[in-house]
């Protein structure tokens with residue numbers, strides 16, 4: 001008897017499967033209700049403890065986005081926008097127009113739903129797409145950012161190449177990333193991968209070469225280890241004093257969140273991984 005094998009899952013299919021919760025909108029609504037938030041009209045600040053899906057929370061988002069020098073009316077691309085916390089923060093605090101793309105359909109749907117409820121849908125939109133094949137014309141964004149996404153991407157040349165292509169000349173690209181440290185690899189599971197199969201970390205010294213090859217200039221790479229450890233110490237002290245908060249990224253990450261987040265922090269402490277920020281610019285045409 002011939003038994004047809006199911007088709008092998010693509011790399012992007014595995015990433016989407018990793019991030020898909022299954023009933024995320026319901027889980028978020030239940031958590032907001034439990035926290036006493038008006039679920040029909042939450043504010044961006046109400047959602048903030050839960051909708052920044054990276055170490056460092058909204059504090060790290062504010063630090064990264066300040067490096068973009070955002071100004072009202074600018075059109076900014078969020079590559080790997082998750083459930084939209086960073087995009088809503090950028091629109092509400094700086095008045096930017098933000099377009100987010102993410103591979104995970106469920107995250108895009110939740111991002112749209114939360115954005116409508118915060119009343120920011122005139123300025124912030126989301127669509128399902130891959131960072132490796134951005135559905136936009138060349139040179140159409142004033143700036144772009146990506147927070148904790150590249151760890152899921154093996155083809156970094158395509159990732160940085162696409163970010164550079166869609167930026168206007170002179171536009172800034174900033175990213176929060178995690179590099180493999182001298183004592184790597186990470187302890188698994190981590191938030192971005194349960195096993196090494198979905199984890200694609202570059203070494204620190206490879207990143208600037210990849211950015212330069214993609215066309216970026218004025219490249220700066222800033223080690224965030226101290227800031228990240230400080231954030232986690234403060235978070236731990238707060239939990240010890242006040243108990244577990246109802247609203248946190250754990251609502252999105254799911255039941256094994258403590259183990260995955262704990263491994264991530266331990267990996268930073270033991271130099272298995274290095275959190276960093278990248279800042280670079282697409283050259284102006286006259287500088288090329």
Ligand SMILES: C[S@@+](CC[C@H](N)C(=O)[O-])C[C@H]1O[C@@H](n2cnc3c(N)ncnc32)[C@H](O)[C@@H]1O
Nearest residue numbers: 052053080081082102103104130131147149152
């Ligand atoms: C750790 S979450 C960060 C989400 C968001 N940037 C934030 O900080 O709140 C990583 C996100 O990257 C997205 N992602 C991973 N690979 C991607 C790809 N190739 N294209 C677009 N999004 C991708 C995942 O779907 C997930 O939403």
